[in-house]
Amino acid sequence: MGSTVLRRAYLNASGYGNAETLRQGWVEKVERIVLMGAIARGIKIEKMPWKDRVWVRPALFLAKLLRLAAMHRSTLAGADFLARLRIDWIRFNNSACPKPTVVHLLGTSDAVQDPDDVIDIDQFPDVVPVEVPEATHASIIVPTPDTRSLYIRAFLGQSIPTRTVTASGSGHVFILMHGIRDSKVCFKELADEIKRRRPEACVMLPTYGYLSIIGFLRPFYRDSFVAWFLDQYADHLARNPKAEFHYAGHSNGTYILGEALRRVPRLSFNRVCFAASVLPTDFEWDRVIDTRKQVQLVRSDMGYGDWAVGILAKALHRLGSRTIGSGGYDGFKYGDTSHLVENVVSGGHSGMLYDRKYIMSIADFLLNGSPVRLDSGPFGAEPKWFTFFRAYADIVAFVLIVLALLFILVNVAGLLFLPVFGLAGWSLSSALGLAIIILVILDRL
Amino acid sequence: MMVAGDDPHFRARRVRVNVTCRVVAGELEIGSKAMSALSETIHVHKLPRPLVVLAPNRKGRAQTFERLQHTLQQEPGLRDALWLQFNYHEPLWSNRSLEVVGEGRGDLDDHPRGS
Numbered sequence: 029m030g031s032t033v034l035r036r037a038y039l040n041a042s043g044y045g046n047a048e049t050l051r052q053g054w055v056e057k058v059e060r061i062v063l064m065g066a067i068a069r070g071i072k073i074e075k076m077p078w079k080d081r082v083w084v085r086p087a088l089f090l091a092k093l094l095r096l097a098a099m100h101r102s103t104l105a106g107a108d109f110l111a112r113l114r115i116d117w118i119r120f121n122n123s124a125c126p127k128p129t130v131v132h133l134l135g136t137s138d139a140v141q142d143p144d145d146v147i148d149i150d151q152f153p154d155v156v157p158v159e160v161p162e163a164t165h166a167s168i169i170v171p172t173p174d175t176r177s178l179y180i181r182a183f184l185g186q187s188i189p190t191r192t193v194t195a196s197g198s199g200h201v202f203i204l205m206h207g208i209r210d211s212k213v214c215f216k217e218l219a220d221e222i223k224r225r226r227p228e229a230c231v232m233l234p235t236y237g238y239l240s241i242i243g244f245l246r247p248f249y250r251d252s253f254v255a256w257f258l259d260q261y262a263d264h265l266a267r268n269p270k271a272e273f274h275y276a277g278h279s280n281g282t283y284i285l286g287e288a289l290r291r292v293p294r295l296s297f298n299r300v301c302f303a304a305s306v307l308p309t310d311f312e313w314d315r316v317i318d319t320r321k322q323v324q325l326v327r328s329d330m331g332y333g334d335w336a337v338g339i340l341a342k343a344l345h346r347l348g349s350r351t352i353g354s355g356g357y358d359g360f361k362y363g364d365t366s367h368l369v370e371n372v373v374s375g376g377h378s379g380m381l382y383d384r385k386y387i388m389s390i391a392d393f394l395l396n397g398s399p400v401r402l403d404s405g406p407f408g409a410e411p412k413w414f415t416f417f418r419a420y421a422d423i424v425a426f427v428l429i430v431l432a433l434l435f436i437l438v439n440v441a442g443l444l445f446l447p448v449f450g451l452a453g454w455s456l457s458s459a460l461g462l463a464i465i466i467l468v469i470l471d472r473l
Numbered sequence: 474m475m476v477a478g479d480d481p482h483f484r485a486r487r488v489r490v491n492v493t494c495r496v497v498a499g500e501l502e503i504g505s506k507a508m509s510a511l512s513e514t515i516h517v518h519k520l521p522r523p524l525v526v527l528a529p530n531r532k533g534r535a536q537t538f539e540r541l542q543h544t545l546q547q548e549p550g551l552r553d554a555l556w557l558q559f560n561y562h563e564p565l566w567s568n569r570s571l572e573v574v575g576e577g578r579g580d581l582d583d584h585p586r587g588s
């Protein structure tokens with residue numbers, strides 16, 4: 029933890045903090061930074077023994093809910109603090125400014141971070157990675173008669189590297205992120221096309237598995253994918269520190285990127301293509317594009333019959349979810365069309381992704397920056413039911429949720445329908461209620 | 474010319490610097506106060522002595538680096554160093570103030586002053 033605090037302090041003072049005002053002159057006087065068992069990628073709960081996992085997960089959920097133990101949570105893989113630190117550290121080390129020598133001592137028995145987790149620290153020329161035999165994450169700060177000389181050499185700046193680290197150094201990284209009720213298969217054709225046209229590029233098809241509507245509606249669960257993505261991004265950036273990053277996202281994939289951009293100021297992409305974006309219409313593009321220069325060009329394609337964004341996401345926004353909205357149907361309020369261009373395309377929420385012509389246009393855009401504008405329409409008038417639900421979906425959703433809860437409650441208890449409809453009626457409605465409960469439990473809605 | 478002894482903050486033989494971190498939006502950020510405190514410390518470092526800042530793990534306390542420091546202090550290049558160790562004070566129930574206290578171990582007044 030100390031290594032992250034010191035690195036954050038050093039970056040802030042170097043002008044790589046969130047605010048330029050944190051810049052301080054003392055950084056020029058720092059000759060060496062010695063990191064002992066540094067946390068880079070962060071603590072991964074899945075690497076813990078199951079006996080720890082069973083209580084750590086609920087404890088972390090509670091801590092997040094009650095806003096406790098920020099320092100503990102800051103050391104988890106993908107935490108905003110760590111993601112910012114890793115990305116800033118890589119950007120700083122890629123810059124031309126003078127840097128101190130970094131000696132990184134890592135124990136060979138460190139169960140918290142292995143060499144693959146610290147590539148963002150070890151890969152730069154000013155870093156001397158040194159293995160400390162037998163040392164664990166806790167014992168790395170205690171020199172033994174056998175390791176004494178390693179520490180003395182580290183603090184005196186006379187260390188010799190015992191590990192070699194090389195980054196792959198691809199020039200372009202393409203991240204293609206699928207949405208809810210979907211899998212990475214939806215972008216498989218796009219990935220193949222990019223790889224065919226630019227074989228040297230690194231094309232990533234990350235997946236967070238099947239995400240149901242119920243899962244999407246759970247804010248903490250939805251939020252966990254942002255942390256997961258930040259961890260993935262920082263890892264790709266560490267392995268390709270000089271690469272240009274491009275992004276194509278569908279549905280929840282647009283939410284993940286939007287949230288990540290909002291939280292991490294130095295997360296940046298060259299070209300971004302959104303399909304059926306679920307970001308709110310008032311998403312802070314002005315801050316992301318104009319102030320922080322995180323994205324160069326955005327193409328947002330909106331399905332003409334996209335009820336998931338036009339109705340559901342809009343209703344969620346009206347019901348209080350500020351990070352979800354109908355920007356991918358109603359359009360964004362940000363007005364600079366030289367940086368953000370919106371197209372209306374035929375089809376619904378994900379139909380567009382199975383149209384080869386459309387997939388080719390995304391490939392063209394990500395590879396060459398064009399076409400930004402698509403030929404589309406004309407489209408007929410919106411169906412009346414669509415207009416109605418767009419206007420009142422929040423009220424309808426609220427009523428439906430209450431009714432569904434009552435329905436499930438009553439059926440499980442079996443108190444009401446038995447006398448009214450008899451055994452057969454109750455069995456039928458119970459079966460329906462039970463089916464809904466099973467679907468919710470299995471998370472397949 | 475800056476003489477460390479002229480700064481009342483560092484006149485004491487046992488240097489103590491309070492460095493405060495603040496927590497922003499549930500995430501750890503080191504604020505400007507921490508920076509200025511460190512700047513003052515480095516300012517003192519105009520003395521021809523190395524300053525070693527030690528940042529232990531969250532649970533780390535004063536004795537964390539005792540053995541390491543003892544080992545290093547036997548080396549000529551580090552024997553005269555000023556050692557400054559951070560300690561963290563984070564009440565579990567509060568996210569609002571995370572205090573990091575640096576406690577220096579060194580004898581500033583007995584050493585030659587630089588310019």
